[in-house]
Amino acid sequence: MRTGTWIEACAADAIEAEDVIRFDFEDRTYAIYRTENGDYYATDGYCTHEKIHLSNGLVMGSVIECPKHNGRFDIPTGKAKRAPVCVDLKTYPVKVEAGKVYIQA
Amino acid sequence: MASTDRRKRDYSITGPENQRAQERGLAAAEWYTCPIPRQRMKELMKRKNGPAIRDTLIWFGSLLILGYLAYLSWGTWWAVPAFLAYGILYATPGDSRWHECGHGTAFKTPWMNEVVYQIASFMVLRSATPWRWSHARHHTDTIIVGRDPEIITERPPVWKILLMQIFHLYGGPIELKRFALHTFGKLEEQERDYIPASEHRKVFREARIYMLILLAVVAACIYAGSILPAMFVFFPSFYGGIVVITFGITQHLGLYEDVLDHRLNTRTVYMNPVLRFLYWNMNYHVEHHMFPMVPYHALPKLHEEMKADCPAARRGLFAALKEVITALRKQKHDPAYVVEKPLPATARPYVRGVPQQQDTSLRSEVL
Structure with missing residues (x-):
């Protein structure tokens, strides 16, 4: 996969405040977040504990909770915050231009 | 459906069934979920502190009142019902609060979940961190033989285990041995399968705290020259266990093993508000697992969203117990027997497992 390339992920208004959506590109899957204060973030799509897609989880402030085992990550940093997740989540730079969300993957 | 002989299976998670489940694609697999719009799910997932604070105050307040009455009754025959009531109120919500706070969903505020989780873990004699990981595995591989460490009894059922659990006499001593093992910095072999190394020190620290509390209770008994202190802390984990096992056996027993659809291996039971308070709504068990x-x-509310896609809930605790005990009695002679409830016309079909490798040795009965 190319690295460092900006990829158009979705329209900015496709994600509600304090929510997350799934974005698949080539052979990877990502989670794109919009926090309560309107900031956008991107991480790997799967939880680091097990292969569960975080886009079905719950965004609370700047935290995402995995829908299967309730493990939590800090969205901006990807840091694991609650067992059973122990491994941090990979994060990706995000920019919003002309109403579109781009991630640098 | 014809039944074929099933060889006795090894339910330990360190045995050959673990590898077999992985080879069959049943480990950490994708499970069926009922279709619920994202917007509605977000509403349902929303966290609150209010209900859990209210319920926790009621629980501990009631324990204090019952504990005082039990204290007054000590030395008379009234102590029997008084301590039975105290013990049931100690252990039953202890179990359900342990469970909900372990998931981190009961309270909105994380530290509140953690405080109640640690207290409840001690009350039901479960090592907090090992059981957190055990329960995560139970959710990953629900009733997958060789993977799920929380299967109450194998098939054919071991009645001795179920009867001993009325007073927590099977699981309790196992947990006490684990406390001792953890206190000395060791783990059971099976615990190494689901507890990551980064958590081991925490396991040992918690066990040492539990041991100190237990030693303090022993010291209090010696000082008082009576078992009365232990009747309030420690013994209720045993003598108050009857409702814990009664609720527990309705969750999965008599249903399928090795399927990837909670509608087939988990049971939802309607209960009255008192039982639902004790159980913290875990009678909606299909909903919880999914x-x-x-x-x-x-x-x-989640049950209302899902019920058109699920088999009918069992109408009361006694109906569920009757179904479970009947199934277990049949499994004693025919271990392949399972209960299967029909789906409503509005439901999507059951997912019985990894499609190309379904286990054809099961005998089910549509009730």
Whole structure:
């Protein structure tokens, strides 16, 4: 996969405040977040504990909770915050231009 | 459906069934979920502190009152019902609060979940961190033989285990041995399968705290020259266990093993408000397993969203117990027997496992 390339992920208004959506590109899957204060973030799509897609989880402030085992990550940093997740989540730079969300993957 | 002989299976998670489950694609697999719009799920997943604070105050307040009455009754025959009531109120919500706070969904505020989780873990004699990981595995591989460490009894059922659990006499001593093992910095072999190394020190620290509390209770008994202190802390984990096992056996027993659809291996039971308070709505067990991020107080609403896609809930605790005990008695002679409830016309079909490798040795009965 190319690295460092900006990829158009979705329209900015496709994600509600304090929510997350799934974005698949080539052979990877990502989670794109919009926090309560309107900031956008991107991480790997799967939880680091097990292969569960975080886009079905719950965004609370700047935290995402995995829908299967309730493990939590800090969205901006990807840091694991609650067992059973122990491994941090990979994060990706995000920019919003002309109403579109781009991630640098 | 014809039944074929099933060889006795090894239910330990360190045995050959673990590898077999992985080879069959049943480990950490994708499970069926009922279709619920994202917007509605977000509403249902929303966390609150209010209901859990209210329920926790009621629980501990009631324990204090019953404990005082039990204290007054000590030395008379009234002590029997008084301590039975105290013990049931100690152990039953202890179990359900342990469970909900372990998921981190009961309270909105994380530290509140953690405080109640640690207290409840001690009350039901479960090592807090090992059981957190054990329960995560139970949710990953629910009733997958060789993977799920929380299968109450194998098939054919071991009645001795179920009867001993009325007073927690099977699981309790196992947990006490684990406390001792952890206190000395060791783990059981099976615990190494699901507890990551980064958590081991925490396991040992918690066990040492538990041991200190237990030693303090022993010291209090010696000082008082009576078992009365232990009747309030420690013994209730045993003598108050009857409702814990009664609720527990309705969750999965008599249903399928090795399927990837909670509608087939998990049971939802309608209960009255008192039982639902004790159980913190875990009678909505299919709902909980399918969507564990929905807090206990929202499970009745989740049930309404899901019921058109699920078999009918059992109408009361006694109906569920009758179904379970009947199934277990049949499994004693025919271990392949399972109960299967029909789906409503509005439901999507059952997912029985990894499609190309379904286990054809099961005998089910549509009730």
